[in-house]
Amino acid sequence: xxxxxxxxxxxxxxxxxxxxxxxxxxxxxxxxxxxxxxxxxxxxxxxxxxxxxxxxxxxxxxxxxxxxxxxxxxxxxxxxxxxxxxxxxxxxxxxxxxxxxxxxxxxxxxxxxxxxxxxxxxxxxxxxxxxxxxxxxxxxxxxxxxxxxxxxxxxxxxxxxxxxxxxxxxxxxxxxxxxxxxxxxxxxxxxxxxxxxxxxxxxxxxxxxxxxxxxxxxxxxxxxxxxxxxxxxxxxxxxxxxxxxxxxxxxxxxxxxxxxxxxxxxxxxxxxxxxxxxxxxxxxxxxxxxxxxxxxxxxxxxxxxxxxxxxxxxxxxxxxxxxxxxxxxxxxxxxxxxxxxxxxxxxxxxxxxxxxxxxxxxxxxxxxxxxxxxxxxxxxxxxxxxxxxxxxxxxxxxxxxxxxxxxxxxxxxxxxxxxxxxxxxxxxxxxxxxxxxxxxxxxxxxxxxxxxxxxxxxxxxxxxxxxxxxxxxxxxxxxxxxxxxxxxxxxxxxxxxxxxxxxxxxxxxxxxxxxxxxxxxxxxxxxxxxxxxxxxxxxxxxxxxxxxxxxxxxxxxxxxxxxxxxxxxxxxxxxxxxxxxxxxxxxxxxxxxxxxxxxxxxxxxxxxxxxxxxxxxxxxxxxxxxxxxxxxxxxxxxxxxxxxxxxxxxxxxxxxxxxxxxxxxxxxxxxxxxxxxxxxxxxxxxxxxxxxxxxxxxxxxxxxxxxxxxxxxxxxxxxxxxxxxxxxxxxxxxxxxxxxxxxxxxxxxxxxxxxxxxxxxxxxxxxx
Amino acid sequence: xxxxxxxxxxxxxxxxxxxxxxxxxxxxxxxxxxxxxxxxxxxxxxxxxxxxxxxxxxxxxxxxxxxxxxxxxxxxxxxxxxxxxxxxxxxxxxxxxxxxxxxxxxxxxxxxxxxxxxxxxxxxxxxxxxxxxxxxxxxxxxxxxxxxxxxxxxxxxxxxxx
Numbered sequence: 001x002x003x004x005x006x007x008x009x010x011x012x013x014x015x016x017x018x019x020x021x022x023x024x025x026x027x028x029x030x031x032x033x034x035x036x037x038x039x040x041x042x043x044x045x046x047x048x049x050x051x052x053x054x055x056x057x058x059x060x061x062x063x064x065x066x067x068x069x070x071x072x073x074x075x076x077x078x079x080x081x082x083x084x085x086x087x088x089x090x091x092x093x094x095x096x097x098x099x100x101x102x103x104x105x106x107x108x109x110x111x112x113x114x115x116x117x118x119x120x121x122x123x124x125x126x127x128x129x130x131x132x133x134x135x136x137x138x139x140x141x142x143x144x145x146x147x148x149x150x151x152x153x154x155x156x157x158x159x160x161x162x163x164x165x166x167x168x169x170x171x172x173x174x175x176x177x178x179x180x181x182x183x184x185x186x187x188x189x190x191x192x193x194x195x196x197x198x199x200x201x202x203x204x205x206x207x208x209x210x211x212x213x214x215x216x217x218x219x220x221x222x223x224x225x226x227x228x229x230x231x232x233x234x235x236x237x238x239x240x241x242x243x244x245x246x247x248x249x250x251x252x253x254x255x256x257x258x259x260x261x262x263x264x265x266x267x268x269x270x271x272x273x274x275x276x277x278x279x280x281x282x283x284x285x286x287x288x289x290x291x292x293x294x295x296x297x298x299x300x301x302x303x304x305x306x307x308x309x310x311x312x313x314x315x316x317x318x319x320x321x322x323x324x325x326x327x328x329x330x331x332x333x334x335x336x337x338x339x340x341x342x343x344x345x346x347x348x349x350x351x352x353x354x355x356x357x358x359x360x361x362x363x364x365x366x367x368x369x370x371x372x373x374x375x376x377x378x379x380x381x382x383x384x385x386x387x388x389x390x391x392x393x394x395x396x397x398x399x400x401x402x403x404x405x406x407x408x409x410x411x412x413x414x415x416x417x418x419x420x421x422x423x424x425x426x427x428x429x430x431x432x433x434x435x436x437x438x439x440x441x442x443x444x445x446x447x448x449x450x451x452x453x454x455x456x457x458x459x460x461x462x463x464x465x466x467x468x469x470x471x472x473x474x475x476x477x478x479x480x481x482x483x484x485x486x487x488x489x490x491x492x493x494x495x496x497x498x499x500x501x502x503x504x505x506x507x508x509x510x511x512x513x514x515x516x517x518x519x520x521x522x523x524x525x526x527x528x529x530x531x532x533x534x535x536x537x538x539x540x541x542x543x544x545x546x547x548x549x550x551x552x553x554x555x556x557x558x559x560x561x562x563x564x565x566x567x568x569x570x571x572x573x574x575x576x577x578x579x580x581x582x583x584x585x586x587x588x589x590x591x592x593x594x595x596x597x598x599x600x601x602x603x604x605x606x607x608x609x610x611x612x613x614x615x616x617x618x619x620x621x622x623x624x625x626x627x628x629x630x631x632x633x634x635x636x637x638x639x640x641x642x643x644x645x646x647x648x649x650x651x652x653x654x655x656x657x658x659x660x661x662x663x664x665x666x667x668x669x670x671x672x673x674x675x676x677x678x679x680x681x682x683x684x685x686x687x688x689x690x691x692x693x694x695x696x697x698x699x700x701x702x703x704x705x706x707x708x709x710x711x712x713x714x715x716x717x718x719x720x721x722x723x724x725x726x727x728x729x730x731x732x733x734x735x736x737x738x739x740x741x742x743x744x745x746x747x748x749x750x751x752x753x754x755x756x757x758x759x760x761x762x763x764x765x766x767x768x
Numbered sequence: 769x770x771x772x773x774x775x776x777x778x779x780x781x782x783x784x785x786x787x788x789x790x791x792x793x794x795x796x797x798x799x800x801x802x803x804x805x806x807x808x809x810x811x812x813x814x815x816x817x818x819x820x821x822x823x824x825x826x827x828x829x830x831x832x833x834x835x836x837x838x839x840x841x842x843x844x845x846x847x848x849x850x851x852x853x854x855x856x857x858x859x860x861x862x863x864x865x866x867x868x869x870x871x872x873x874x875x876x877x878x879x880x881x882x883x884x885x886x887x888x889x890x891x892x893x894x895x896x897x898x899x900x901x902x903x904x905x906x907x908x909x910x911x912x913x914x915x916x917x918x919x920x921x922x923x924x925x926x927x928x929x930x
Contacts, residue, residue, distance in 0.1 A: 025865035028873030029857065029880065031807015031847035038806040122792065214811045214819060214874035214908055263809070263874030264909050295812045494872030494909045655868050658911030685812035685906075693903040696912050 015506035015513045016714045019651035023499050023518060024261065024492065034260040036233040037218040041288040044220065045074055046121035047281060048128040049291075050114040051300060052106035055142075055369040055678025056152070057135035059104060062114055066130040072123035075285055076131070077115045079103045085283040086247050086276075093239065093271040095179065096159045098335040098372075100276050106135065107154055107334035108369050109678045110300025115277065117285055140369035140678055144331035145308050147177040147366040154334055154367035179332060179365040180340035182347040184606030186419045187358030189314075192323030196314030200395050204387035205745040208306045208331070208673040209666075210299060211376055212690055213493075215263020217301055218292035221278035227254040228279060233262050235269045235491050236531030241523045243272045244279055252523075259521040262493035266663070267375035268302050269493070270533050271338055299673060299683035304376035305342060306331040309350070309387035314358075319401050321410045323358040326350040328384065330365050333372035340365045342373075345467050345534075346380030348606060351419050352388040353429045353463035353617070354410040359419040361606065369678050378721040379534050381464045382664060382728065386746065389460030389729030394742060403733070404437055407461060418463075421607040426712075427615040428643035431705040433461055435641045439701060440621035449738070452629045455636070458733025459621040462725035465612035466718065467534040469598035473527035474544040476505060476552040478588040480581070482573035484509060484552075485517045488545055489529030490537040492518075495720050496652035497537055501545050503648055504713060508549035527591075535718025538648065539614055540594050542713035547592025555588045614709055614717045617643035620661070620726035622697075624734040631754030633735065635697040638665065640723040645709030645716045657702035657723040664727035666691040670747050775840035779803060780849025789836040796820045798836035799846060807847035807877050811906075818905030821878035822846050828885045847877035850884060859925035860884060860918075869918025871909035878905050883919050891927055895920060 118124040237257035314323035332339035347363025396406035475487040502516035596613035623637035708715035741756035811817035823845040
């Protein structure tokens with residue numbers, strides 16, 4: 001088919017597999033890229049929130065009189081005011097459990113109770129400090145294991161939303177903190193444990209940590225009776241539109257969601273966050289209203305799930321794992337957000353990348369009186385891998401089998417059924433392990449260190465199923481001058497999706513990726529997408545984009561035929577349009593939709609013959625140096641190896657691997673939200689440390705194996721989260737290798753290491 | 769409660785005379801809201817992340833920790849003023865784009881302003897020196913490797929065409 005004239009520096013053709021610099025790179029290095037947090041509209045009011053100081057309590061009174069009197073204050077809003085504009089002011093993706101402002105009760109410290117609106121944000125802030133609330137404090141529950149049996153109930157009645165096909169089975173429930181339990185039952189674990197030569201049982205825990213995207217949450221709502229527009233830092237504008245329309249009782253076509261570039265997300269800006277509140281406030285003020293959090297307030301918006309994982313394995317005399325029982329407790333905080341989906345979707349791979357005949361998994365989503373928890377780069381899988389790869393290493397160590405050999409004995413291989421029953425395909429677990437073993441010189445002896453500094457190494461491997469079933473729609477618009485625009489709802493929050501999608505369009509239409517315009521997300525023009533999450537976009541949206549481009553290509557061919565061009569004509573596209581319309585006019589519009597085949601897990605057994613369209617596979621290896629006097633750990637080497645199919649943009653893949661691995665290194669080594677009676681005591685970037693330049697391992701390798709995802713767009717699959725999976729256990733295993741202590745709880749900070757060393761030496765440290 | 773002062777500043781080569789500012793207004797908010805220079809990003813708002821870094825008389829400074837009144841009589845350079853002209857990027861900007869030294873871009877302006885100062889004073893740095901120079905700036909996306917590569921590449925480009 002016709003090609004357009006050169007539109008950029010790149011050569012025409014072969015767009016996929018090329019490290020195209022990010023399309024928006026220039027805007028970002030010149031300070032011209034737009035973010036919601038920096039946007040302002042004419043006449044806009046700013047909002048400051050008054051937040052709960054107690055973790056669980058009945059609201060006795062909220063006195064807003066002094067705040068209302070402050071000059072410059074436009075409105076002070078509580079739930080009673082919200083109810084006048086939105087009668088049923090509850091929202092959420094899995095449950096409609098979250099009130100726009102606290103309604104009768106508060107359920108976590110930091111929950112918004114009242115909102116102050118003013119043209120000057122400083123005035124709003126000052127007024128918010130004049131609000132006084134009285135609470136009748138109630139007993140609170142914080143621990144996820146306690147929450148399962150606690151008499152303290154965070155919610156009186158559970159209200160499932162029924163929005164997602166895979167959460168439809170959620171039922172109304174009372175007197176429980178259990179939002180969802182996912183079960184998998186394969187074979188007979190009890191019988192297998194009884195016959196096992198060895199049985200190992202361990203409990204692992206993870207802490208509460210934060211996404212900490214650098215652009216804090218921000219939403220501007222502009223409500224008019226004719227329609228509402230929201231400018232929002234969201235990873236899922238289609239879902240926001242659905243939920244806002246539901247709250248308003250409006251058709252979706254009156255709700256417009258616009259999303260500029262995101263100052264990252266990592267899962268924190270998924271589903272619905274500030275949008276419902278901003279909507280209500282704009283309805284009350286009849287003006288554009290901006291709700292923008294500070295970084296400090298993000299500690300009260302959404303976090304990662306703390307977890308407790310009890311794992312038990314039965315091993316036969318030959319070192320084969322014959323049974324594995326997994327009990328996973330997810331600490332979902334006060335509102336379910338997407339926790340139930342995390343519970344189910346990660347739960348189903350809780351037994352790891354191993355071929356085990358008898359598997360029993362219980363995965364519990366639990367309400368507690370803490371900041372809600374949601375998806376964070378891995379949808380729960382990093383918490384699981386931390387446990388099962390530490391456990392796997394401990395078994396190998398106890399049985400005196402080499403950790404790699406033990407894994408090889410038990411690996412799930414291509415063509416074998418995963419414990420869900422879904423047959424493994426295009427999952428290069430063994431190749432990943434091989435490459436890891438090679439890069440970390442596993443077969444060669446290492447320098448173990450001397451004196452107080454001891455060295456060790458460790459590794460881990462992991463599997464994840466993608467969130468399914470989800471849908472993506474894309475439009476490719478060819479203008480009469482031959483230029484091409486792509487309309488897709490995938491949010492570019494730094495992962496480079498615009499560039500990768502443009503490369504796919506360019507590949508099909510044989511034009512430079514740099515010449516393809518990716519239209520900014522706006523639900524008035526960009527079609528449906530389930531959300532930018534869980535490393536799904538490159539695969540799902542990639543297919544939709546590819547199909548849209550192919551559809552456009554077919555239509556261009558048909559047009560050529562219609563205007564009398566011979567088969568295989570090389571007519572330039574602009575000439576084709578002129579021939580058809582007599583001038584530079586018209587469009588050719590290609591559309592593409594993708595939704596994978598899927599079989600939902602059977603109730604009771606959790607089994608499914610097709611639980612995921614693709615598997616994500618990764619491994620990590622670490623070399624550490626431990627100072628036995630201080631517990632200080634230096635990561636000398638961190639190697640990530642991923643199966644991501646073919647790379648659409650190798651350089652972007654590399655940065656995704658590097659960034660995700662370092663983020664997980666922070667969650668592994670030091671990041672932790674400290675809580676005291678439900679109160680976060682380190683809610684600032686000064687007190688909550690994230691990895692800086694000096695935390696980067698001395699050597700860091702970000703590798704992929706050379707494979708093809710046979711059902712992926714151009715052989716590709718997702719990468720965004722995949723290098724987070726194995727970092728924590730690889731480091732814990734390396735610490736054990738170095739100094740012979742086993743840490744069962746994250747983070748692996750110097751204090752934990754030193755305490756463990758002192759316990760081992762028979763000289764335990766006191767508590768304080 | 770209004771307590772305003774009149775200041776005069778030069779920002780990116782443009783002289784602003786008689787700007788009335790609230791004494792409590794931070795330099796970051798002055799740049800972003802009064803002058804519309806939104807390329808200076810506010811992250812943590814207490815000097816930790818470095819996203820809001822600008823150059824004050826050629827020295828890197830956190831604009832979230834400065835008040836606008838403190839900038840009175842000084843010269844400020846922001847991300848918008850780095851490029852030699854509207855149609856041409858600074859070699860540092862080119863190097864960041866070409867080496868994937870950024871992802872979401874929110875920390876990028878602060879990284880660039882910090883490096884402008886550093887590379888001016890140290891045109892041929894080692895990798896370790898680069899890491900130390902920008903260790904006061906945080907990035908949550910990249911893993912930093914692309915940023916270090918971009919800084920080293922920029923130094924090379926700037927030496928080649930001073």
